[in-house]
Amino acid sequence: MLELAILGLLQEGEFHGYEIRKRLRDELGLFANISFGSLYPALSRLEASGAVTATELSPGTPTAPLPLTGSLGGERAALRARRTGTARGTKRSRKVYRITDRGRELFVELLDAEEPVGTDEARSFSLRLAFARHLAPQARLSLLERRREQLAGRLAADRARAAGGDFDSYTRSLVEHSTETTEHELSWLDRLIESEKQKQTASPEHTGPRTLGAASTAAKGSES
Amino acid sequence: MLELAILGLLQEGEFHGYEIRKRLRDELGLFANISFGSLYPALSRLEASGAVTATELSPGTPTAPLPLTGSLGGERAALRARRTGTARGTKRSRKVYRITDRGRELFVELLDAEEPVGTDEARSFSLRLAFARHLAPQARLSLLERRREQLAGRLAADRARAAGGDFDSYTRSLVEHSTETTEHELSWLDRLIESEKQKQTASPEHTGPRTLGAASTAAKGSES
DNA sequence: GTCATCATGTAAGCCGTTACATGATTGC
DNA sequence: GCAATCATGTAACGGCTTACATGATGAC
Secondary structure, three states: OHHHHHHHHHOOOOEEHHHHHHHHHHHHOOOOOOOHHHHHHHHHHHHHOOOEEEEEEOOOOOOOOOOOOOOOOHHHHHHHHHHHOOOOOOOOOEEEEEEOHHHHHHHHHHHHOOOOOOOOHHHHHHHHHHOHHHOOHHHHHHHHHHHHHHHHHHHHHHHHHHHHOOOOHHHHHHHHHHHHHHHHHHHHHHHHHHHHHHHHHHOOOOOOOOOOOOOHHHHHHHOO | OHHHHHHHHHOOOOEEHHHHHHHHHHHHOOOOOOOHHHHHHHHHHHHHOOOEEEEEEOOOOOOOOOOHHHOOOHHHHHHHHOOOOOHHHOOOOEEEEEEOHHHHHHHHHHHHOOOOOOOOHHHHHHHHHHOHHHOOHHHHHHHHHHHHHHHHHHHHHHHHHHHHOOOOHHHHHHHHHHHHHHHHHHHHHHHHHHHHHHHHHHOOOOOOOOOOOOOHHHHHHHOO
16 A cells, blocks of 8 residues: 555655655645654565665765765766755755666556555555556556445445434434445546546557556546 | 444444444444454453453353343344344354443543544544434534544645646546545534534533533434 | 754554354255 | 354454654754
C-alpha cells in the first residue's frame, strides 16, 4: 500500500523521506499524515529490494563546513538544481530516493494486481485510480469494474440490512446514509467506466496483453 | 474498537462467539467479516478484564436453559427459537458471553471518549453512532459535532488540493468525488445535529455531567 | 537563546489479517 | 459417506501507530 504510493510518487521525480511525506499528504490526500515510523522503514525495504536507490546528500564532515555549491559533483548538482531552483538549500543531511527499473516493474505489478493492495479496499482503489494513467486501458477498465462489483455487493448488503432492520433512529439513519453514499459512488464509477469505454472504442489498438507505459496515444487524451 | 462493538451487542442479550460474528456482520454492518482470529482473543481479553462472563454450554451438561427474564430478550428469544425449535437444541459446546456491570462501565467509557476508538475515524464514528442511544443527549451531540469538525477539516483539505492541483483526469475526478462525498456527509450530519438540538430544547433536563443510561425521557423519542 | 521546522531513524505496541488445527452436527 | 455449517481456538505475520532518540537550521 504505502510502497505503491511511494513508487508512484517517485515516478514523478526524486525526493527525500520528509518530502515524500508532505507530497503524500498534499497531493495524494491519502495517507493524510503517514508517520515516519512507517515511512522510513518502507523506504529502507524498497531500497533493500532494489526498487529504489538512495543517495545521501550530506552537508559534509563535521569538521569542515564546506562551501557546498557543486562540491559533491556535477551529476548531482544538476539533479538538485531542479528541486530548489538554486544550488543553495541543500544544507541538511538527507537521503534522496530515486526509482529504479526494478522499482518500475514492482510498481506496475502492485498497480495491476487483481487483489486490493493492503486490507482497505476503498483506499486501495483510490490509490490505484490516482495512478491509473500508468495502466493500460484494459487494466484501467477492469480496475473500475472490480470496484463496481465491490460496491454493488455493499449496496445489496446495505439494502438487505435496511429491509430486515429493527433499528433505532441513529442506526437507521446510518444505514440510509451509507446506502446513499454507495449509490453516489456507483453512479460516479459508472460515468468513469462509460468514459473509459468511449476512449477505448475511439482508439482500439490496445488489445494485447499488458502494454503498460506504451499507451502514448490513449494517454494523451486523459492527461490534464 | 472491536471490544466496543462486542460490548454494545452484548447489551442486547447474551451470545456466543460465532453468533457475535454473524450479528456484527448482519446487524451492524461494520466489521463485515471479522475474523475469528480477532474475535476470540478479543472475547478472552474482555473476560480476563471482567467486562464479560463466559458460560460454557456443553452438550452433556445443560447448565441452565437461560430464560433470559424477558427484559430485553423477549423478542430475541422468539427469533432464536426458530433455529432448532426448542431450547434444548444447544447441542454443540459453546461459550455464551454475558456483559457485566464492569463491562457496562467500560462500554460507556469507550463510547463517550473524546478520541476515536482505534485508528479509523470514520469507522469509530459509525460504530459510536450505532450505539448513540446509550449516550446522554449532550454526549451524543458532542459526538456529532466532533465528527463535523473532522469532516470540515477534510473538506478544506480537499478544496485546497482541488485548487492547487496539477492533476490528471483520474486524480481530478477522485478529488471532486471525494469533495462531493464529504459535502454530502456534512449535510447529513447537520440534519442529525439539528434534530438532536430540537430534542434537547424540547426536554432540557439533562444538563448535568454524564447521565448515561438514565436518559429514559429523551431516549424514548429516538427509539425505533 | 529558544522555538518551529527540517530531517532521519528505532522500539514497542495495537489491531487486525490469513493460515493452521480441531472437532461436532445437520442435511443430502 | 461427505459436504456445509457450526463452533472454538492458536500462530505468524502485516501494516500501521505512538513514543523515543538525535541533531541541524532558520527565524525571531
